[in-house]
Structures are given as C-alpha cells and as structure tokens.
Amino acid sequence: MRRSRAVRAGSVLAAAVLALSACSGGTDDKAGVNVDVNSMKTGKGESVDDYKLADAPESEEVKVGVDDSFTSYNANVPGAGHPGANAVLTAVLAKPFELDGANKVLLNRDVMDSVTVLNKDPQVVQWKIKADVKWSDGQPWSCRDLYLSWLAQSGAAKGADGKPVFTAADSSGYNLVDSASCKDETTFEAHFKKPYLDYKALFSTTGWVLPAHVLEAKAGIPDVTKLTPAGDPAVLKKAADFWNKGWRDFTPELMPASGPYKIAAVDKNAESVTLEKNPQWAGAKGGPKKVTIRAIKDKNEMASALENGELDVISSSQPDESVTKKLQGLSGKGVVCGSTQQLSFEHLDFNYKRMFGDIALRKAFMAAVDRKAIVDKLIKPVYSDAQPLGSVQFFQGESGYQDRYSTKSGLGPEAAAKILTDAGWTKDPDGIFAKNGKRFEVTVTYAPSDLRANAAQLIISQAKQAGILVHGEADPKFTKGRAQQGGFDIALFGWSQAPFKAEGAEVYRTAANGPSHNWQGLSDPKIDQAFTAAVSATDPAEATKQYAAADQAIADQYATLPLFATPAIWAFRGIDRVYLQSYNGVLWNVGEWARTS
Template sequence: MRGTSTGVLRGAALSRSALSRSRAGTALRGLALAAVAALSLAACSAGPGSAGGGGGDVDQQQTLNPGTIGGADQPYTRPKVPDIGEVSVSLDESFQDYNNNTGAANSQANQYFSELFSPSPYFVDSDFSLKVDKDYMESVTVKSTSPQVVEWKWRPDAVWSDGAPVGCKDMYLLYLAAVSPAKASGGSQAFDSSPTGYSQISKFECSPDGKTVTVTFGTPLADYRGLWSQAWLSGGQLLPAHILEQRTGIPDITKLPLDRDTPEVQKAAQFFTKSWGDFDATNDLSAGPYILQSATRNQRAVLVRNPKWWGNPGGPAKITTTAVTDSQAMVQQLLNKEVQVIAPQADSTVAEQVRAGGDFSVFARGGQTYEHLDFNMGRPLFRDHPELRHAVADCVNRQDIVDKLVKSVDPNAKPLGAFLINPNEAGYQDHYPGVGTGDVAGAKKLMEDAGWALGPDGIYAKGGQRASFRVGHKLVDRRGQTVQLMQASCKPAGIEMIDAGNEAFNDQQLPAGDFDAALFAWVGSSIKSTLTPNYTSKAKGGVANYNNYSNPQVDDLLSKANTQLDFTQRLATFNQADDIMAKDMHSLPLFQLPDFACADRSYSPISYLSTGGALWNVFAWTKSL
C-alpha cells in the first residue's frame, strides 16, 4: 500500500492513504502517530538489563500509563556495553527505502533500520514509554499550553555522518513535506507525506545556530512528542536536509514557502520522493549509532558502527540482516547457529520448536499491534444489513481462536475489547463483553428476526442475497488458520465465509477497498493520533479507513481527542469512540498480536517493539561467555 495515514501494516509498503506499516502478514499496522501524552516513567538510562526487557521466556505484560502533557519527560541514554563483534539476524522483511515518510515507500521493514541511523527527539522504550533521547537532545520543553508552544533543543555534537549538524533544516524539511500544497503531475501531493500533526503548527522558528526550534500550535496537539520522532512511524523520520540542498542547488531549505508551489519546492519534492529510495551511500547518511554499509532491496542489509557517532558505541560492531519469509527456515537457521536472532510472525509451532531447542530464548508479549476482521461498509451486504455484521460477531469464537493460535506463544493472550487503547495501556476498557463467543443460536435468531431464511444449502438468504462473503488476507499461516476456525464456527449459523487469501492483499486489495471482509492487523504505537485516520470517515480525512466506515459522532470524538491536553479526558474520549464503534460493529477485534522474537540464549536483552522490531535495541545487546 502506498499512503500517508496512521495505521501501519507490517510487511508491505503503504499507500498515502495509509502510510501505515504491517508486519508481514499483519496488514497495515496502525501507524499511531503522536504518543499519547507523556508516557510511563522508567529508568533514566537503559542498561543491558533494562534496554529491551526480554529476560526470561515470556516477558511480563507492561502497563503504559502516560503522565501529564507538559510534565517533565524521563530521559534516555544508550548504555555503555562491551564490543560483541558481528551478529546475524533473520527478519520477515529487510531494508527497502531510506525515506520512510512517503506513502509510496512507507513500511515496517524500513522502520527496523531507520531507528538506527535517523535522529529522533524521543526514544520509545521497552514499556512503550516515550523518553527524551539525551543522545540527541539537550531538552524538549513545553513553554506554554495556551497557546501550546514547544521548544526542541538539539545537542551541539549531534551531527550527520558527513559532519553536518542535525537541527532546524532537517525539521523544516519534514514540516514542508507534510504541509506543502505542491502537486505532482497527476494532481496528488508532491511530497507524498502525511500532514497529521504538522498541519496544526502555526509558527516555526529557528535559532541563529540552527540548534533550537520553537513551534507554536494553532490548535493544541496532544501527541506533539511524535513530531519529528521515530515513534510517529509515518512522517517522523528526520532526513539530512543539507544533502537535498547540495543535490538540488537549493541554497536554504528553510526559505522555501510552506503555502505555495514554486519551481524550487518542486525540485525539493522530486528529490524527497525519488532520490531517497533504494540504498545510495552518497545520499543515505546516518546520525545514529549505526550506518548502512550495504543493502539489497528487501533481501540483505548490513549495518556497521557510525564513526561519527558521539554517544556510547553499540555492542555489535556489524549487523547483517537477511529477509526470510519462511518461519520454519528461520528456525532452522537459529538452531544451526547460522544466525543469533530471528523475528518471524508470532507462531505457536516456532515458539515450541525454539523452546525445545535448549540454548535458545523466546520473547513473547502483548504488543501494540492488533488483529481484527473488518466488514466492508461500502458493500450492500454489510452496509444494509447490520444484523449480519452482529451475527458474524456472535458466531465467531474469539476465545477458541486465541486458545488455538496465540496462547501457546503468549499465555496472557485473550480476546481484544477495543481498537484505540490496548490491554497493556492505561484506560483500557472492554467494549465487546459477550461478543464473539461462538453463539450459533444467537446468530441465527438475529438473522431470522431480520427476515433471513435458511436456504436448502444451509446458508441464510434474503432479497436475493446469500449470507456468504469472501475474507481477504495476506498469506500467513496464522491468518489461514483463523479463517478456517471462523468458517467452522459460523457455518452452523448459516453464514458462509470463503477464504480469499492473497499474497498481495495488503499491498493492493486492502488499500483499494477490494474485499468483502478483511482480516489484518494494525501496527499501533504510543502515538494515538495516528490511529484516528483508520476510523475517521474518508470525507473527514480517514485516509486509512479501508472499510468505508462512517459515523459523524466518531469523527467528532477522534478529532476532539487529538487536541485534548488533559490525558484523563483524552482516554474518556477514546473510550466513547470505541463504544460507539462496538455498537456499529463495523469491525470485530480479535486479539492483541504478541510481539515475538527468538534468540541464542547467550545474547541479551533480545525483545521486540513495533517501532523497531527485533533491532529496536540492538545497540544494547551483550553476549555472555
């Protein structure tokens, strides 16, 4: 998919209408943008034992409890660790494009790597909390809340790998890309980047040395921490603006107008969207602990320590990643000691094999990605028959799905009860109690009360329509098994589901709305603003609203939530929206997808985080003798 939205799907590029990420097989993961307010407070700096959680077999559930907007954020500094030499990692996808901000390129795979070479004011820690990254920032300060004014102050020694300073120009480029009205030849947005959050800025000011940026917001932005940060997932990756200046002949990017389409703006957009794609060592600089040494698109990528990095050097001197789509092949590589870490889709068989292997560890924990079944509200079958949507929600047995497909990976897993707040986050409420319990009798009553009659083929029909529909999904074993379980539990209720799995589903059919029902997962984050385009009406900016859901009340509540600086009020608003969506039953939440990684037990701390996958804390890895 190609796009700029807030949901992310792992395993596929996203469209501008989605700028999401998906985990191979987790269709667009909800690209949550700005972190829900200040997140939980943990240790100031993560050492080997805290950077990444991951000790033990199944990691403990975390509780995300954001603090007060404008309050003092906790700092983060990368730990000092010993040199452990080279490591090899197998991922479900590998590096594709350097610039992960455009709809045409955005993918979870790029995020795995960009966190290691792109500067970011905030760091997402193992408990999903956002902390000021002290390796980059002197401070991030809320100067005022009415109007909302925030100051970003970069460290003087924060530089790109060619020695150029990180600062104002890099931030301005992303701001320009997000809000510019410039159009491409076909009439689409020239920069192909999401305006979410950035469009609320009314003033952008730089200090003479370019190291301090002060931003005034026209309307409050609860998730201001996500701006220019990797946590934003789509539209938050800072790029070396001076490289764009050098290659295009633009003398000063900060002089380009934000509100006009000019020849220079067009040149900037052309470079932004075309020249930061496939690996190019001359353009793809680093301002992080690692630098890309080489990359073959979605096959293999090699990172080495950045010689210009001013912070503590990472543990691995060299990181070689290989894309492996076959989970069993990944396991064999690990058991043969060909690789030290693997990050396949959460899979019961894989978990059991690795645990039985002896000297290996499994990290499994409910993350911020969630699996769900969307009904296409643009199709008359679902748009005009709410009783069918509710009947499907009755006959599907969510607990059976969790027990058979997820429990052996994460014993804490249970059916999900919300879309906007996860079970391991403050404010979570279950809006689907008693739903999805395999209630065949209840489903049949709903259908018959609405005038449906059971046909000779055992499927309900009404007005020439049969209660039969295709379930589209990416080809992942767990997804195919989920469809089989739903088919088995709903057929006795007179409802037929047809498996319409397709390898290109996430990339093509999902963003085009070409499905009856869609089984996929949004990749979430602490930044909740990015989830709102998944559920906002398309006419109101719901660029990732693939199932054409529309409810004015939900639109208003989600818009309101993104401006609420009082965290408690914001949680209440999200829960109101979730409650309305549950009554509309446009989508059925299934379960919180476990974050999952396996490793040679001598390496630690190995874990998984949606923002950076298994590599999110690779700089902190150590090796026991």
C-alpha cells in the first residue's frame, strides 16, 4: 500500500540505508562483462538537482512483470494508491519533482521552469510550469491541474453536512495551505498557514496531478479555479462526485497522459496494461514505443517468464529465497539482477477499539514476538544484511534513527506471560490466558502474500508459547477498505513512503474529520504535539528532533511493531540500464531505456 511521506527540504535518504545485496551483479550477454547495477541509480539526463529524460534510441516493445495489477487512474482516493498503480502512473502522469534510484529529489525540468519559496514567514511557494506542456489530448498541463489537486486533497472543501466532499486518501501539506491561486495559466501560488519544509512533496509524492479539464467537462464546471473551499457546497459536490468516482474504470478519453507514455489499453482479465508513447510529451521522444505491464502474483512464474524471454524486465516485492537463487542463476543467460530494501516496511498494528485497547495486552504481544527469528528465516536469505527495524519514522542509517523496540519485542514467552499474570490474567487448562471469561484470542489479518503468510505463522507459533492464541487470516481486500474501517485485531501490512517525512503524521496522529491513515484508533497528545512541531519546523535539525520525539511516543504506546524494511528484487535482459526506484518502481525512467539486444 502506498503511503507517501513528506521530507524536509533538501534532504536525501542515505544511500547506505538502501544498499544493494544478493544478486547485485550480472553479465551483459553481448559483451560478456560484469555489470554494476549500482551505477544505474541515476537518470541519464540527471544533473545536480535537476531531472530530464535523456534522449535514447527508439525501440519497439518492452514487456515488464510486476506484482500488482493496475486498478485506478485516480490513485489519490483511499485504497487505490498501491505499487500496481505507482508502476503505471509514474510513466503516465508528470510531476514537478522526480525521485531517482538513490531517492534524490530532483526538479523535473521536462515540465517545470521552477519551484520557488517566495517568502518564508508566512510561507509562500510558487510552482512555475514550462510553456506549452500538454496532456496527450492536446489540452494544456496547467495551473488548473495543480489547483484541482490542492482543492481535492486539502480536506477543506465541505458539503452541506460540513464534511469533506472529496474522498482524498492523504491531505498532508495541502491542509496547511491557507489560500491558493493561479497567477496565470502556468503559475500556481500557495500561501501556507504554517511553515512547511516538505513542500516539494506536493503534486509529486503526495498525490498525482489529474486533468482538471476532464473534470470540468464531465462535472459541468466552467473553471475549477473559481471553486473555493468555502464555495457553494452543491457545486463542490458536483466536482467531488466525478473526482471521487469518475476515473475508476478505464476510459481513454477521460484518462489522458502528461508523462512520456499514455495508457493505450487495460485488460482486467489478463491483469495487463499497455502503454504507448505520448505524442504530446514535452521531453525526449526516444525509448520503447510500447510498454506492456503484466501483473504476475506467482514470483517463480515471473522469474520463469524472464528466463524464457516472455518478459524483458521484472520487479517484485517480498521475494523468497527460491526466487532469489533462481534469478542469481540466470546471470550466464545475460540476466542482470539486483536486490535492495525498499522505502517501505512491514509492521503489526494493534486495534485500540478491540482487545488491544488494554496496554498490558499490547506489551505482552510485543514481548512474545521474536522479530530477529522472523528476519533470519524470511528476509536474510534475500537480503543478507537485513535486521529488525527499530523505528516507524526512520530507516537504519538515516539521521534520527534509533532502535526503540529491541527492549520491547522478543523478550520471550516467560516475559510475556509475566506481563499478563501481573495484569490479572490466568491460564486456561489449554494454556491460553484468560480474564473475566475472555480469552486472549486474536486474529492477525493481511493481504495475501507468501512472505506475510510465513511471517504470520511464525508469529502464531511464538504467541502460542506465551499463552496467546492467534489465528491467521489472508483477505485479498484487506487493504482496499476493510483495514481503513478498522476491521482487524492485528493488521500485518506495509507502509510505502517517499524520502519525505511529514505525511507519517496522519498514520499516528489522532484522527480528525478528514483524510487519515490512523486506522487503529491511536490517540496520544504527546504524539500529536511532536508531529505538529515537526511538520511546521523551519529548521531541518529541529524537524528531525521532533520526528524522533514522535517516534519515541509511538513506541511508548506499544501501538505498532515494525518488523523489517521490505526487500525487493528486480532483473532484466536486453536493456542497457534498469534500476528499481524504491517508491515508484522500475518504470521511473523507462523513456530512456535503450535496447542492447
């Protein structure tokens, strides 16, 4: 599941955090020489702080295999923003800032002239779009599109009932904009209520920019920039109804492209998407004419498709040892392979509205779960340097990281049992703890994946030794509505994040009347205060200090247990350089791929 976070301006996650491991080598099948995958993390047209798609020889079709299918053009609504959407949209929808393979934040010079802080207090930021940037249908990619993104994701546009009319998944940053306007067709200006160091996330990692002209035509809105959050609720609802639901099924005329590729076809039965070159694209015109993206759930099947030449590129989250070894063994056939830890992590969330409203139960469960055993068995065979993650705000090696969970988790069954005994729980004859006629019996729920299923089984076994009865439940729709509604005892899933930080606040801060990712019912003034201070800090060092304070307050609540940074693997053959961008996938620079065979 995608959950973007916002970043203190100018900071970049240390490369060491996401170092390569396992199958990071390969041979070129023409030259027969070793290939350094790590050298592929920068774009060919990248320069200092700027990104441009480089010129590349035109080629025919490339076929790409990914884990998840594409489901929605509007990935800004709850449940739609996941890796399957990112994999496609990163090549289809332009954004002011790009992330390269090293997670460096770069101004997208193909579509932007500048993004400038005009004033620091109060903060005013201006986005200046290049002249003549167009959607694939010939309409301008303009200030109207940025204005719609702000209006829809700010949470400020209310209906007659006083509730937000746009069902945006995330309002981070947009909700701090006091007013916004179009100075001209290419200039968007935002006046902030409070300082926001992470403004570069807006319209880039926090929400895709969608075509305002399509919404205007379908909703009967003459000019979206005339709509304001305090405007006529009935008119706002007309706009919101289309924004919320109008971009669900694939309708080509409603889903133009602003990036180098456009969506030509979607086959839901085959779980495939076909991309073709966007004739109106503002940047370099080379690279593959056609890109076919297939979702393949079986990772061994995906690897076999690469081996057999049915696919040219594959990328997969949560690979197991057998897939990793299989791909390593293909280097003699010209396959280049790399593995890394992504900007995402697996974790357990405890639902405060059910049994885990009792902190003694949260403490006992954490004590019973041996994360090192999980990592050693499931992750190290894929990524040899893996270790349990000790933070929900920082990755290992990042400034601000501190292990806050090693003294809380993996303490052993005896320690877990003592916590329960001290809280008045006693064991039933079958060895399961109970109190006042209620047994410590819970379910861990997750979206199906082999890695999560195996992790759940280890957790079930560890918990049982401590007198806690845990059931495992795989639900294909878990992160597509049920989790958001709090329908779980323990949720096992992953948060995906950009190298920005501010949006993490919406996961742990007290849920308000608006977009929120706090699905577990957590509420703590210490957490809220630390995030408020961090998000509006004007000094990066102070922001890090406050994010660390929030991180500690979350750990003190025993609210969530981070397990490990999610491993990923990618492999390719017959293309000069492919690198898995840990947030947007392998297609972030597909327009500059060059065929080698």
